Amino acid sequence: CLRALNGQPPAAPTPRVVEREEEEEDEELTLKYGAKHVIMLFVPVTLCMVVVVATIKSVSFYTQNDGQRLIYTPFPEDTDTVGQRALNSILNATIMITVIIVMTLVLVMLYKYRCYKVIQGWLFLSSLLLLFFFSYIYLKEVFKTYNLAMDYITLAIIIWNFGVVGMMCIHWKGPLRLQQAYLIMISALMALVFIKYLPEWTAWLILAVISVYDLLAVLCPKGPLRILVETAQERNEPIFPALIYSSTMVWLVNMADTDRPNRNSTEAASPQQEPQEVASPVPSSPSQDDGGFTQSWVSQQEHRLGPLQSTEETRREIQQMPSARPPVEEDDEERGVKLGLGDFIFYSMLVGKASATASGDWNTTLACFVAILIGLCLTLLLLAIFKKALPALPISIFFGLVFYFATDNLVRPFMDKLALHQFYI
Amino acid sequence: MHLIIFQWLVNDYFCLIFLLISPGGFAFLPFLWLVNVVWFFREAFLKPSYTEQLQIKAYVKRSALGLLLWVAVLTTWITIYQHFRAEWGEVGDYLSFTIPLGIP
DSSP states (O other): OOOOOOSSSOOOOHHHHHHHHHHHHHHHHHHHHHHHHHHHHHHHHHHHHHHHHHHHOOOOOGOOOSSOTTTTSOOOSSOHHHHHHHHHHHHHHHHHHHHHHHHHHHHHHHHHHTTTHHHHHHHHHHHHHIIIHHHHHHHHHHHHHHOEEEEEHHHHHHHHHHHHHHHHHHHHHOOOOHHHHHHHHHHHHHHHHHHSSSSSHHHHHHHHHHHHHHHHHSSSOOHHHHHHHHHHHTTTOOGGGGGGEEOOOOOOOOOOOOOSSSSTOOOOOOOTTTOOOOOOOSSSSSSTTHHHOOOOHHHHHHHSSSOOOOOOOHHHHHHSSOOOOOOGOOOOOOOEEEEEEHHHHHHHHHHHHHHHOOOOHHHHHHHHHHHHHHHHHHHHHHHHHOOOOOOHHHHHHHHHHHHHHHHHIHHHHHHHHHHTTOOOO | HHHHHHHHHHHHHHHHHHTTTTTSSSSSSSHHHHHHHHHHIIIIIIIIOOTTTTHHHHHHHHHHHHHHHHHHHHHHHHHHHHHTGGTHHHHHHHHHHEEOOOOO
């Protein structure tokens, strides 16, 4: 809520009345903007799922069983007995989950001990792999499916462009929409890889176990993901952009930053975003304190408005005015919502697997899709109520799994019987 | 007053960052230039002018030029390739990444 910055500050009412008023206003705003955020996340999640389902349906490569497996899931599922298959899938899931837990712990440890270079290098390499290698395979399969000829030269140019612009958008700066599009695409690619290389029962087990793990990791006090989020908040840093989809870009105008060498830099974002609270300046020494305005900007302003007199006194005066703008943490209408890419990947994987292997075909796919969206809604509602980082996987995956198995085993035979007897309800 | 000023500053800084890398930087990146043209078109040509705008205009024009050049080259090559691929025999196969089944 940006109140007008004009004229006199309002006469200060008693603190308690102000608090209660603010609380009520807060709640109203929370629910109102919670709804907006839900919509902002529906679109990308839907897009990701649409891409995955469309690929699964058209490109048969991703549903073929080549006999290849990931090294994380060494036990085959085409065994003789059901018992053996169940055992194998449980073992596979255990191995996979252990790998994921270990990697998460390593990541959190690295983050905690400030080994940023290692983390960035790792993220860089993995997005390199996704953007170049997996998209190369994807294109190859798409061309094969549609029986098109493609030469190496054009292909090299396409992949090079796609990859380089993708790396720039994800790791550095780029138009918001493009960055969101790239994140959706790499999530879809990753989900497709999982769908291809994870055998059936293993996949469902992994989905179930990972949502339990997500719940524990984010909510338990010692959970690694919770530690990660809290450390990031303490240090007032954004968590790696390569791992998180955000519906808007949060940017800070750093008037004076003690950590970074370039004091007067502003991290800018999409031009449509309106600036939020100006961080309170900490002048390091009187002589260097030009208030954070770069020299060129000051000269621009002087050219437009006439000579400025931004001195220590005027700045202090402005800062001492009661802040008519709410602090950054509560200003959530411009903030948007962030969703981790892992969530995208597992949602799409669930829907993709449902469309690939279900006997009920579109019924089951649509049911899972709706289930995931309902779960997402509920999660965002809880987020609006609790206002802290919440796991996005458990509710959606739980609903998704329930709907998948219910639809496949109960609804589909029911519908078939109805159609058989021409009985319309 | 305050808010407008910062928005302008933000726009500007971001534009400059993104455009600087385009013409000089990597070669063979028509997609990047396309993104530049599309994204900064409004900024360069439709907004009321400000001092930095001349620079931005120059960059957008250069990006558009590079883009057009690349589109022309690529279209020519792709047409030639698709048309003559079957006739080139071995060379055609060597160049091909995916070879369609059936009789051309």
